[in-house]
Amino acid sequence: MTPLLQIDNLSLFYGTDQVVRDLSFSIGRGESFGLVGESGSGKSSIANVVIGDMPKIARARGSVRYDGVDLLSASPEQLRALRGRRIGFVQQDPGASLNPTMRIGRQLLEALEQSDIPVRARSENVAEMLSRVGFDNPGAIMARYPHQISGGQQQRVMIAMALLPKPDLVLLDEPTSGLDVTVEAAVIELISDLRTQFGTSLLFISHNLHLVSKACDRVGVLYAGDLVEEAPAGLIFEAPRHPYTQGLVRCLPGQSAVLQPIRGHVPSPSERGPGCLFASRCAYHSSASCDQPFDATTMEASHRVHCARLGEIPAFESVAGVPEVAALNDAPPIVTIRKLRKSYPASGRELFLANDDIDLDIRQSEILGLVGESGSGKSTLAKIIAGFDVATSGSVLIGGTDIARLPVRRRKRGLLRQVQMVFQNPDSTLNPTHTIGWTLGRAIRKLETGHLSRQSIRSRAREMLGLVALLPGLASRKPKALSGGQRQRVAIARALSGKPQLLLADECVSALDVSVQAAIVELLQDLRQRTGTAILFISHDLALVRQISDRIVVMFRGKPMEIGSASQVYSLPLHPYTEALLSAGTGKAEVINPAAVERPKQASGGCPFVERCGRVVGEICWTQKPGYQNAGPGHEIYCHIPPAELIELQKASHAGILIAG
Known part of the structure; x- marks a missing residue:
């Protein structure tokens, strides 16, 4: 059968820089093809070529044929006829793709303007598609503006918009980036179901290898514009042959006891040779x-590898094992949190509880993982500790001082030094007009209690760069001259300038490629051993939290649902919410209802998880708040059901399912 999309020897240039080199692959009708690789590999550029949306400086050669039409030589009129109607596109950031001044319904109707559907029937078609993408009340969604719905809902709206004209091919560029694991699982299940319903072909672009393995039939691995390996999805992750693919798999959390970063960086176009x-x-x-x-060498089962020494590359072997957990039971707490509560005004006289009576200790040299969906109160807790917000009640003790209601502007220099924060996006926290050395020097001057000479400050700045494995020469460069991983290392160095007791890492690697992510995780683990700094590591990536953490706190609606060592929480997830999170992350159990995921109601009276819990035992779950039950040394759950009963319930309903890190 003739492929729906056939790309042959595609080369793409931006000015004189070649960003894609002699690329060839095809997508069959009804097939899902995944394209993975690090940032800068050319993934999104390929999508832009297919959709016909290239910048003016771009120049493409080769052949890109869609259903017999050569897209590179097609006229603007031909491309307009294909875009939207026959080729759909779901971009990474739905918030930037949706018009904030237009209601959702009107924007969806625009997708049908060129269709043959009668005008009177179009609203009905829109409502039907919204139902298919998981909305219980399509009419209410159509009447809202984009800011009135969550990120996961916005992404489903974008998927509905792309599918409304019933295209033959949909391009998905990082469609689940930044979504919670439960919402991500719901979106992937939705895409799979809609693909089955409509027979749509998919080009799935992502840097998330686990996700691609679940969503795609075949996968192509892109490196610096070269397709280095192409194979069926299962084979490319179980038996990768190209050294780069093998390196990517070894970077994945959960594959081995220790992450193995790929050293070096992706070459810039000017550094790329003919080999x-x-x-x-x-x-x-x-x-x-x-x-x-x-x-390239073609192997069995449509497996192609672009490697000159393929016969000499050893077969891939995964190193099984679980990460080591530091024994810190006797370590003194450096932060003591008691009865911490943070509320915000909601509609009417109601209050929204972002943090609900949290009791928690963070120990010296410990990495404490904090996981949960968006809105669970993770970042609110970190902001209160850092002083960017203040608690409504309760206490946060550090060095004998209660900082729960002490904003950062009122904290003395000695107190500021003790708690520092690393944010998700270094681009928004590093001043683009100043050099790295100036940025680090400013942090050193602000946090040091004594007077330092300029020479001492420059020396300390170079010392901080060495601490995070960066060359001293980078001090003279500005942020734009550094890679994403290097910029995040600079952000970590700045946070460590005052030798803090506690480092707050809020989604600090979520926007990075897996190879860079592995290097940053390795760095954080090394730093806590060398400096004794404790780290509160906040993430929605469950496997990553398992890889780096000594203990884990699972949050839901402002309340810790389960607290225990990393091995306890992942090998024996007792609370129904923890069980649901891990099941959604592995794709081995039923996914939580996405409608419930997106707009949770504030719990009143009973357990906060009761509306989504599959193990409700009766009226007590709705009317009485549970207490914490001891499930083992240092292992607590917030649930009415005794731990022994939860274990038996899990055995009965999930027989044979292994929870993987």
């Missing part, structure tokens, strides 16, 4: 074989 572009980072590089052009 293997992975050569500078490859342990098997040979200049005689790898530095000249060569052809």
